[in-house]
Amino acid sequence: MTYVDDNALEVITALRLVAVAPDGTLRTGMRFETPDLNKQDWRPQLGPDGTGYLLAFPQTATGEAEITAFDLGGVREGWLARVEGWPASLGFGPDGRIYVTQGQESLRPSRILAFDHEGRSLPIGSDALPVAATSEYVGAGPYGGPPPPVVAEDGTTFLVSEEGGTTVYGLDPSGHVMAGWPYRDTVGLQWSGDCYTSTGGVCWRSDPAVGPGDVLYLLHPPRAATLGGTIVAIGPDGRVRPGWSVRLKRPGAEFRSVVVGSDGTAYALAIEPETGGKSSATILAIAPDSTMLYTTTIVEP
Structure with a gap:
């Protein structure tokens, strides 16, 4: 302030x-x-x-x-x-x-x-x-x-x-x-920012989102260096919804944020590594049954 x-x-x-x-x-x-x-x-x-x-x-x-x-x-x-x-x-x-x-x-x-x-x-x-x-x-x-x-x-x-x-x-x-x-899941939530706080960095946790029918959406980081991050939908019974989770295909790719529309479509922002140390940003529209409706890249490397 x-x-x-x-x-x-x-x-x-x-x-x-x-x-x-x-x-x-x-x-x-x-x-x-x-x-x-x-x-x-x-x-x-x-x-x-x-x-x-x-x-x-x-x-x-x-x-x-x-x-x-x-x-x-x-x-x-x-x-x-x-x-x-x-x-x-x-x-x-x-x-x-x-x-x-x-x-x-x-x-x-x-x-x-x-x-x-x-x-x-x-x-x-x-x-x-x-x-x-x-x-x-x-x-x-x-x-x-x-x-x-x-x-x-x-x-x-x-x-x-x-x-x-x-x-x-x-x-x-x-x-x-x-x-x-x-x-419960053995992996934590996705974080973003400069998480090396010993050098003065800051890091923020991703925000979960809730959609129609009290379905909760969480963003998880890659579970291994060879995998991409995931988004999971959890129903009001505490169980992962059929067809979920959705995983990014590119190793090291991460979901950074998600919002849910009134029809239950989840709009997630994915950051994916590109050549030369650069990254791209893509919006994924995911239907309530986990069907991929479309993807739109908004930032090219």
């Missing part, structure tokens, strides 16, 4: 929401004071309805993070939620619900917490889950901590961990673990 311009260091001390109408008209919200970055790290996030949220992180992993909501009128009165630990960000579900993963890196247990649009705790969070939370980021800066659960349109949630490779708990909208879960 700081940047250097013309040798001057500027520290952001306040935020404003700005709404842009379809005709280009601007509405500027009230000034929202933020914590002093010299004393406390924080990060903002925008919800799907235009509400802004500020996560103020504790000094230690055993402290409490504070979540504040603000809109064009400023801080929303009475809105303050507290979560133990260092949640990386918020997840959003139906009816304005907000979801957070509570847990510490590599320590059991983990929990999913849920809050309503007014910041009140809801009884649809999970019980303690026997799995360790894992970070979505490795590197310098206040960006570590467990990512939020993946939230489906009906409020079904998935807590995704890399304990033991990959471990996923699927919970129904009332917060109970569904039959057939957890899903």
Whole structure:
């Protein structure tokens, strides 16, 4: 939240929401004071309805993070939620619900917490889950901590961990673990970036996606140097869907991201190695039954 311009260091001390109408008209919200970055790290996030949220992180992993909501009128009165630990960000579900993963890196247990649009705790969070939370980021800066659960349109949630490779708990909208879960795999999730953090690099974990029918999509890296990465679809019963997974044919090729359309088509971005140390980028459209609908290369080496 700081940047250097013309040798001057500027520290952001306040935020404003700005709404842009379809005709280009601007509405500027009230000034929202933020914590002093010299004393406390924080990060903002925008919800799907235009509400802004500020996560103020504790000094230690055993402290409490504070979540504040603000809109064009400023801080929303009475809105303050507290979560133990260092949640990386918020997840959003139906009816304005907000979801957070509570847990510490590599320590059991983990929990999913849920809050309503007014910041009140809801009884649809999970019980303690026997799995360790894992970070979505490795590197310098206040960006570590467990990512939020993946939230489906009906409020079904998935807590995704890399304990033991990959471990996923699927919970129904009332917060109970569904039959057939957890899903497990011996390989972890795909990461991207410069993962050599000893030299100052940073690395981000790929984001899972959920589609119609509460089908969860995960991206796995190549299991061997002679293989390509895979995308797998897991049904609401916790089992891999018939016909899946889909593997990239080229050794070392990786799936980097995936989104799912309303018809269940998965659109995945693949990065494939080319000659001369270069890479290409291709979008793959995959039908719910794993049939390849088409591929489009968007970046040539």
